[in-house]
Amino acid sequence: MDQADQADRTDTEAPPPTLGVGMVGYAFMGAAHSQGWRTAGRVFDLPARPVLAAVCGRDRTAVRAAAEKHGWAAAETDWRDLIARDDVQIVDICTPGDSHAEIAIAALAAGKHVLCEKPLANTVEEAEAMVAAAARAGLNGQVAMVGFNYRRAPAIAYARRLIAEGRLGALRHVRVTYLQDWLVDPEFPLAWRLQREHAGSGALGDLGAHIIDLAQYLAGEPVVGVSALTETFVRERPLPAGSVTGLSGGGGAGRGQVTVDDAALFTGRLASGALASFEATRMASGRKNALRLELNGERGSLAFDLERLNELSFHDHTEPAASSGFRRILVTEPDHPYLEAWWPPGHALGYEHTFVHQARDLVAAVATGTEPAPSFADGLQVQRVLAAVEESAAKNAAYTLVPSQEA
Incomplete structure (x- = not known):
């Protein structure tokens, strides 16, 4: 194609349509989602171009500062006003779990597409209502997706491909851990993530939701049974600056009660009969964001470590034992998932790229009218496992070993 033909083609090709995004919440997850929306259309050839139309938060000064920092065209202080905007077609929910259901259901009723952070809700009943709303909206071509971003790490997506191809054979074991240490200090303030009325649960929902989803996604089958233990190691914490004394039923002046778990440990069984183990804690000193998983099957094994985001460990058990x-598989080749639009082989990606890939996949689902993955129904399945873990932990009658009295 010569330069004249190229110019003619450029002049006649219509630009892709735009999709206005309105985001509710602007803190840690809001910043990560903003990065995804800003970048996706600049890296991937998308059927529609995301536009950062408006961001919403209750603090007028803070939300305006966030809009300026992250590239949002406007700021709102009421999520209802954001949903009502004509320039918003996708509502992205990055708020605490206690508001997910109300915002998502209202947005879907208003004709918007929805992306909602994990876990989908604080209760199974809320999640069921969200799934029903998504099903109704789907009849009008709307889509609803839950934000389990770790699915979008190329190594995880490639692991799913290998497992689906049968490279591990029948699964025997799935083990997943997610360890953090940001709550080890007992004087860390009583943030919203430590209050059941806002967060729903503690490490279980915050971290456990991710590893439950990853286990089910990679295995390609659901968890059907669990046996669990949970523990809250620090039961009272200082109230944050500006809080009202006695928040969440606090016991002492200036302190409040922690009403969620610090750690959850549970075993599970998948539909095929494979066994699974899960550990989620925010009290593992020295561990910042340590997500590790391993799957063992009759023909091989796969392992992943989030601190080595671009790598998989793979064992082919059909090879001769001697060799x-x-x-190590370095997942940076152009035929690996998502890598066709990024850098030459060997040039690693990072955590923020999972949100770029999330935005890409949602835009593609909106453009084609297909149900995205993970859907709200997938989020509901995770919510049911979370609820089963809490029920099991509450009912667990521990067997106490009595020391022998024999000499």
Whole structure:
């Protein structure tokens, strides 16, 4: 194609339509989502171009500062006003779990597409209502997706491909851990993530939701049974600056009660009969964001470590024992998931890219009218497992070993 033909083509091609995004919430997750929306259309050839139309938060000064920092065209202080905007077609919910259902259901009723952070809700009943609303909206071509961003790490997506191709054979074991340490200090303030009325649960929902979703996504089957333990190690914490004394039923002046778990430990069974183990804690000193998983099957094994985001460890058990073993797969080739639009092989991606890939996948679902993955129904399945873990932990009658009295 010569320069004249190229110019003619450029002049006649219509630009892709735009999709206005309105985001509710602007803190940690809001910043990550903003990065995804800003970048997706600049890296991938999308059927529609995301536009950062408006961001919403209750503090007028803070939300305006967030809009300026992250590139949003406007700021709102009431999520109802954001949903009502004509320039918003996608509502992205990055708020605490206690508001997910109300905002998502209202947005879907208003004709918007919805992306909602995980976990989908604080209760199974709320999640069921959200799934029903998404089903009704789907009849009008709307889509609703839950934000389990770790699915979008290329290594995780490639692991799913290998497992679906049968490279591990029948699964025997799935083990997943997610360890953080930001609550080890007992004087860390009583943030909203430590209050059941806002967060729903503690490490279980915050971290456990991710590893439950990853286990089910990679295995390609649901968790059907659990046996669990949970623990709250620090039961009272200082109230944040500006809080009302006695928040959440606090016991002492200036302190409040922690009403969620600090750690959850549970085993599970998948539909095929494979066994699974899960550990989620925010009290593992020295561990910042340590998500690790391993799947063992009759024909091989796969392992992933979030601190080595671009790598998989793979063992092919069909190879001769003398030369077999785990080998490193560097997931940076252009035929690996999502990598066709990024850098040459060997140039690693990071955490923020999972949100770019999330935005890409949602825009593609909106453009084609297909149900995105993970859907609200997938989020409901995770919510049911979370509820089962809490029920099991509450009912668990621990068997106490009595020391022998024999000499």
